[in-house]
Amino acid sequence: MADDDLATLGPATEPRTTPAPRPADGAGPPQPGPAEAAPEALPATGPAGRWLPRIVIAGLVLAALNLRPAITSLGALLEEVRDGLGMSGTVAGLLTSVPALCFAAFGFAAPRLARRWGPGAVVCAGMAAIAVGVVVRPYAGGTGGFLAASALALAGIAVSNVLMPVVxxxxxxxxxxxxxxxxxxxxxLGTSLAAALTVPMTEALGGSWRTGLAVWGVLAAAAVLPWLVVVRRRRAAAVPATDSAAGAGEAPLRITSSPTAWALAVFFGLQATAAYITMGWMPQIFRDAGVSAGTAGVLLAVTMAMGVPLSFVLPRLASRMRHQGPIAVLLGLCGLAGYAGLWLAPAAGAWAWALLMGISNCAFPLALTMIGMRSTSSAGVVKLSAFAQSVGYLISIPGPLLVGTLYQHSGGWGLPIALMAGLMVPQIAVGVLAGRDRRIEDES
Structure with a gap:
């Protein structure tokens, strides 16, 4: 990215020379960055400027809270949505594949949008798109309108997914x-709250699944506010962009020639496959085993809630390790144990399987951490993030659709769960490769 791509996020005053980025959390000596690297956030002046980093943190947190409720709230009410819109099992499987399709398509566009408008403005627009899409889709009329409004919300999620590691x-x-x-x-936290609260909120608001889905648009609207402050502060300063002349002679970073980038992309794709199958179908697995709808939603919430403490601890631990492969292996083994339980005794051991699946789903923060560690610069991170997430989500598209098709045609969950378990094996293997202490700049 050009220098002004990331500077849009920072308080704009006099530029300063940025020290070379350190590995995460300052572990080890500073790593040299390429000349094309985007600058650090600029120093702040005045009360508003001094508060701007805190506003960015608030924006990060609020944005993160909104990156999954559009999906997990649907998972909790999928049966009601299917009945209300007349969806078959295959179409419902397509619905659970739409997130991955949108994340792949719009994720590729995120770097270009950020170069044109700045990451802050793109994230702000992304939050607005989530709010509008979530509110409109239950009332859009028919399956086509529901899918189109969902795609709008998911487009906002997609560009924010890619740009968060860059921020x-x-x-x-x-x-x-x-x-x-x-x-x-x-x-x-946002994922688990949506899973746990959607059903009771739906009942409290009159029992309509449309209201239960639309109410999450309020949280997305709140997330727009801090990013408006960031964008307005940057534009008010009106400092012209500065391009690095030193980078003129540097060879461009060819992300597709990096084995580590490909390993990260495949790892991201397989963990996304597992995550969206879990969010889209796990409540239905439990309901078919005799668990009530409310309890099935709570079980999904437990799975997602496991990520709240683990997602905070795991990146800090991973950033202090030279090789993150052992963590990928441990998470994969938990996933295999959870799938075995869902196959053998879904209702009897439901709480244990929910916990194991929650641990396994922490492959997502592990992947994000590795994206931040596998490049020496912000410019490299935006390319790696866009590549790994977009290619990864492309890889994940068939998974939820296959699960829905297998479920409908086999009449049970044996084959779908066998598919999920089978995909966990290559996920472990590429996780070990992606976890090696490498930098994409060295490989490309």
């Missing part, structure tokens, strides 16, 4: 692990 790298280069942990914890 963290540019503002908090020496605290990548701790800030990724805070962001991941807020994301897990």
């Amino acid at each position: 963290i790298k540019s503002w908090f280069a020496d605290r990548v692990g701790s800030m990724t942990g805070l962001y991941s914890m807020a994301l897990a």
Whole structure:
């Protein structure tokens, strides 16, 4: 990205020379960055400027809270939505694949949008898109309108997904692990709250699934506010962009020639497959086993809530390790144990399987942490984040659809769960490869 891409997020005063980024949380000596690296956030002046980093943190937390409720609230009410819109199992499987499709398509566009408008403005627009899409989709009329409004919300989620690691790298280069942990914890909290509260809120608001889904637009609207402050503060300063002349002779970073980038992309794709199958279908697995709808929603909430403390601790731990592969192995083994339980005794051991699946789903904050650690610069992080997440979500698209099709045609959960378990094995393998102490700049 050009220098002004990331400077848009920072308080604009006189530029300063930025020290080379350290590994996350300051572990180890500083790493040299390429000349094309985007600058750190600029120093703040005045009361508003001094508060701006805190406003960015608030924006990160509020954005993270909104990156999953549009999906998990739907999972909790999927049966009611299917009945209300007349969806077949295959179409419902397509609905659970839409997030991955939108994340892949719009994730590729995030770097270009950030170059044109600045990451802060793009994230702000993303939060607004989530708010509008979540409110409109239950009342859009028919499956087509529901899918179109969902795509709008998911487009906002997609660009924010890609740009959050960039914001963290540019503002908090020496605290990548701790800030990724805070962001991941807020994301897990938003996910679990939506799963746990959607059904009771629906009942409290009159029992309509439309109201139960639309109410989450309020939280998204609140997330727009801090990013408006960031964008307005930057534009008010009106400091012209500065391009690094030193970078003119540097060879461009070719992300596709990096084995680590590909390993991260595949790891991201497989963990996303597992996560969206879990969010979209796990409540239905429990309901088919005789568990009530309310309890099934709470079980999904427990799975998501496991990510709240673990997503805060795990990135800090991972950032202090030279090789994150052992963590990927441990998370994968928990996933395999959870799938075995869902196959053998879904109702009897429901709480244990929910806990194990929650631990396994922490592959997501691990992937985000590795994205921040596998490049020496903010410019490298935005390319790696866009590549790993977009390619990863493309990889994940068939998973939820296959699960829905297998469920409908087999009449049970044996084959779908076998598919989930089978995909966990390559996830472990590529997680070990992605966890090696490498930098994409060295490989490309």
